[in-house]
Amino acid sequence: MEDPQVEIYVLIETSWHHALSIPPGECARFTCRPLKWFRFLAGVLMGSRGELSGGPRGQPLDYDEVPENLAGKYYFTPDGPPLLIDARALDGRTTDSDKSISSAHGDFCDGLVERDGTCVFTDSPVHQCGACHILPHSKGDEYIARVSKQRGSPEDYISEINDPRNGLLLFGAFDKLLENGSIAFLLTPNFALSEVDVPPAPGSPQVETGGRFTLHWFSDHLSWLAQQLPPNSDARRPSNLSSWPRAHIVNFHYGCTAFAHWGRPAFKSFLENATKEYFYPPRHYAEEELTEHARGMKPGQQNATQATRIRRRNKPAPSDPSKKTPVDVMDLVLMLWSCAPKKDPGTGVMESQTGPNEKTQRWLEDLASTDDYIDPNV
Helix, strand or coil: CCCCCEEEEEEECCEEEEEEEECHHHHHHCCCCHHHHHHHHHHHHHCCCEEEECCCCCCECCCCCCCCCCCEEEEEEECCCCCCCCCCCCCCCCCCCHHHCCCCHHHHHHHHHHHHCCCCCCCCCHHHEEEEECCCHHHCHHHHHHHHHHHCCHHHCCCCCCCHHHEEEEECCHHHHHHCCCEEEEEECCCCCCHHHCCCCCCCCCCCCCCEEEEEECCCCCCHHHHHCCCCCECCCCCCCCCCCCHHHHHHHHHHHHHHHHECHHHHHHHHHHHHHHHCCCHHHHHHHHHHHHCCCCHHHHHHHHHHHHHHHHCCCCCCHHHCCCCCHHHHHHHHHHHCCEECCCCCCEECCCCHHHHHHHHHHHHHHCCCCCCCCC
């Protein structure tokens, strides 16, 4: 019989999904305020702030409490529509063309050496270090642009996988540990955790203010490498943070790493079905869409072009290209009008005429940059 676990459920639309199962004994390695950490984990999975309760309709928990027995069910209600993680983020190469990978790897290395100088955790000299990507280099430019569009603010938009805001200069052995999900980084303070909610590395003083960039070991925490770089070690940050890793990238990777270790199989299948067209779209429309975002198109302007593309990619291609029929402008206007969401008179909530999976997909594409979206990274 399996030992009791920390079971975290998340609310998507009107359904509760069993997202994570965490062994209670592992929590103390990550935090001294486990309820706050559970809330953070659920928040980065969902891409939204929210509240944690002890029941589906319960009141928010006292996050400063440290229950004697952590095992049990916890329910996370997001503040807004979910912007879900990619369950395949750590699966290695999943881009469909090498063209999506930036060729400026030398510039990436030079930029990190100039910014960091030595390993930001161990101070190992540069000849012992590697230029490490937080989101894997194999994912490519298009992938990180989509993550950035989904979760970042416009001023933090990242369009290249070799952007220094997706990298750190680390002791050489740690590159593979990032790729295989053994380690991830926690930024505090964030919407759920403060600096003091994460214990310091053994022998180090507790950092109380000013922010922390903390290394967490999800596996191999007893290995010889972990002896060189103990759990909860803090990175040395530069005085100029303009090219330092961005919260939305670090948090996304943290959520993907946590899910790789503790995610429920059924929820993994749900995530893959809900997000595959967003993170791994057909190339014929993906590049055009991201170019529009880089030009600074507002969400309302993007919606019309996205609606057109959705219909275009779902429509079977004619066998003879010469038989394509032109689109009447008024027909297109009427179609867009008919597809517009209607407001429920009882709740005031905008309703979609599409099914739950397509609504989830539309949240991923459209809601990351709306005016009322609350950044979950701060």
